Amino acid sequence: MDGWEGIEEFVAVARTGSFIAGAASLGVSRTHMSRALARLEDRLGAQLLHRTTRRVLLSPTGQTFLDHCIRLVQERDEAVALIRDQGEPRGDLRITCCVALGERFIAPVARQFAKQHRQLTVYLDVTDRTIDLVAEGYDLGVRTGNLPSSDLIAAKIASRRSRTCAAPAYLERMGTPEKIADLNEHDCLTGTTLQWHFSEKGDEILYRPRPVWSCNNGYAVLEAARDGMGICQLPNFYLNDAVQSGQLVPILEEFAPPEEPIWSVYPDKRHLSPKVQRFVAALKGTLPKAMARPD
Known part of the structure; x- marks a missing residue:
């Protein structure tokens, strides 16, 4: 018996919600669909569909099985297209x-x-x-x-660089750290990254800040830094505009971490x-x- 028998029919019925529409989408008869699905359920020893007079519903087992079957059909079609040198994503x-x-x-x-x-x-x-x-x-x-x-x-598709920054008003009030250890005396603003990355003489240095403000959204951390709440370390794409406008000032640049892939x-x-x-x-x-x- 063909191991594929019933798979494509099952996907067609599940997607269209009926045997008639599923049969039409495959260009086969409703009788063929019913027999193929029945044999598939027999092989699996499980009911995939609940059939009523008005519509067809997936059983819990059928819903789980459907996700796998859809991918099987798609990967089969992609493999055939690749060999035929058609290669159009689908x-x-x-x-x-x-x-x-x-x-x-x-x-x-x-x-x-x-x-x-x-x-x-x-x-x-x-x-x-x-x-x-x-x-x-x-x-x-x-x-x-x-x-x-x-x-x-x-x-590898790109890389990103992070910088450590603070608002001019904060640095005027609290002073500018000259060494990584100086961060212990400053207010830090953190996001999803628990450790800040630095580099000294080619060696990676990890620093774990104690935040006065923490949020799992980078833009919220950026706004806190703009507001003068403390020092942040974020990827450049968050910081570029604020640094260019003078709202934030880069610090500890000689300890800047390498690019992250x-x-x-x-x-x-x-x-x-x-x-x-x-x-x-x-x-x-x-x-x-x-x-x-x-x-």
């Missing part, structure tokens, strides 16, 4: 990235990518939770810094997928310029 592209990068940089790239590839549906999950790409069915993640050891494929990471089975290849290329072509410090 199906779903599921991306995850942190909030700081996602809202300002990744979302515009993903939006433009969706406009260019009309056979593709792009899902962007902006969250600071570290998502298991394989277990949760994501095609691609965007991550920063040193990556933990894993089976994921990583490609930004990676695209994806499961190894996705590396030949046209949608992943092209989106990674779009990120590489867009992010470095978007995140560059203005002249």
